[in-house]
Amino acid sequence: MTLPRRTTILGAGACLPDRVVTNDDLAGVMDTNHEWIEKRSGIHERRYVDNHEGSVPLAEKAARQALEQAGIEAGDLDMVICATLSQDVDFPGNSSLLQERLGIPGTMAFDVHNQCSGFLYSLALADSYVRTGGARHVLVVGSEVHSSGIEFADRSRHVTVLFGDGAGAVVVGPSPDGERGIVAMNLCAQGAYAEKLCTLGPGSRWKPRVRSEQVPEDIFIWPQMEGKFVFRHAVTRMTEAVNEVLEQTGHQADDIDMFLPHQANLRINQLVGMGLNIGEDRMANNIERCGNTTAATIPILLTETLAAGRIKTGDLVCLAAFGAGFTWGAALLRW
Numbered sequence: 001m002t003l004p005r006r007t008t009i010l011g012a013g014a015c016l017p018d019r020v021v022t023n024d025d026l027a028g029v030m031d032t033n034h035e036w037i038e039k040r041s042g043i044h045e046r047r048y049v050d051n052h053e054g055s056v057p058l059a060e061k062a063a064r065q066a067l068e069q070a071g072i073e074a075g076d077l078d079m080v081i082c083a084t085l086s087q088d089v090d091f092p093g094n095s096s097l098l099q100e101r102l103g104i105p106g107t108m109a110f111d112v113h114n115q116c117s118g119f120l121y122s123l124a125l126a127d128s129y130v131r132t133g134g135a136r137h138v139l140v141v142g143s144e145v146h147s148s149g150i151e152f153a154d155r156s157r158h159v160t161v162l163f164g165d166g167a168g169a170v171v172v173g174p175s176p177d178g179e180r181g182i183v184a185m186n187l188c189a190q191g192a193y194a195e196k197l198c199t200l201g202p203g204s205r206w207k208p209r210v211r212s213e214q215v216p217e218d219i220f221i222w223p224q225m226e227g228k229f230v231f232r233h234a235v236t237r238m239t240e241a242v243n244e245v246l247e248q249t250g251h252q253a254d255d256i257d258m259f260l261p262h263q264a265n266l267r268i269n270q271l272v273g274m275g276l277n278i279g280e281d282r283m284a285n286n287i288e289r290c291g292n293t294t295a296a297t298i299p300i301l302l303t304e305t306l307a308a309g310r311i312k313t314g315d316l317v318c319l320a321a322f323g324a325g326f327t328w329g330a331a332l333l334r335w
């Protein structure tokens, strides 16, 4: 068997819920305002699902679009990887539930719980399987419903205003010509800072896991973040990760035709862009409309950027992410 030299993205899809939540809407329930949110993060609005819609229905819609664009049937998939921190239920993972919805029993399916870097880590796993012949077609999905896991109260306003719901997906497979596809990836983690951005419970370190005092007044169940610390690390680490993949492949930042960074904060991306000398003409952002959808940001942004015709065959595309863990990474793809 001849193994493929590279793994390429064959199709991409995205799903954003219909419900638009503006900064003014949030100002109606918390002590915040549009000017603060827009100035600090670039966000104008985000999407929320309606009550009790989890992240799997969004994942399914994005996945079906990616499959259609790839021109393959769900039955042609060898593997389903779901990146999420907001799974539908505590266990099993989203991948099992999505596999059932796609009607492909028996297909290998697993979750990657790696927050904002989850999509890149999942893409790396898919790439390894494809290049070593363990799988031919892999579905990689990032899907999140944050609106049910954030606190709508003043003490959490610095976190809550940032997040939105959504899903993005890609189907990957062997590169037809060995040139197009993933050229290099660089993935890192630094657990020392795990509690700089985290939600502590429910979790197995607590007995019982779901604490009896788990009531909305308990900060334990809501995300906590040291915003400035996270911000500084995001700028430094994403820049380092991009430089690392460039160095690995003998490229310069000037060679990047399109940069698709994780969408946590527009200011973070502008600073990373400044460090790499990549301006708005070579960078895509959609945080203004979507907020931070963690594992879903990159596949949503990729889908939109492709639809806008901003990526052409032969372009060098760079993806980069940073998030809780801390975890971060970058990927270079020849389109």
Ligand code: ACO
Pocket (backbone or CB within 6 Å): 031, 032, 033, 036, 037, 040, 041, 115, 116, 157, 158, 159, 161, 197, 226, 227, 228, 230, 231, 234, 264, 265, 268, 292, 294, 322, 323, 324
């Ligand atoms: N509305 C109005 N005022 C607010 C809000 C709000 N939503 N949030 C905080 N403030 C106030 C604070 O109380 C503070 O007031 P004070 O000066 O009177 O004490 C002031 O604004 C400044 O607050 P900071 O938190 O210091 O503001 P900062 O400039 O750091 O911006 C932000 C906050 C936007 C959260 C920024 O730190 C950031 O983007 N951090 C990184 C986020 C990120 O990248 N997360 C990683 C991905 S998420 C994941 O992996 C799950």
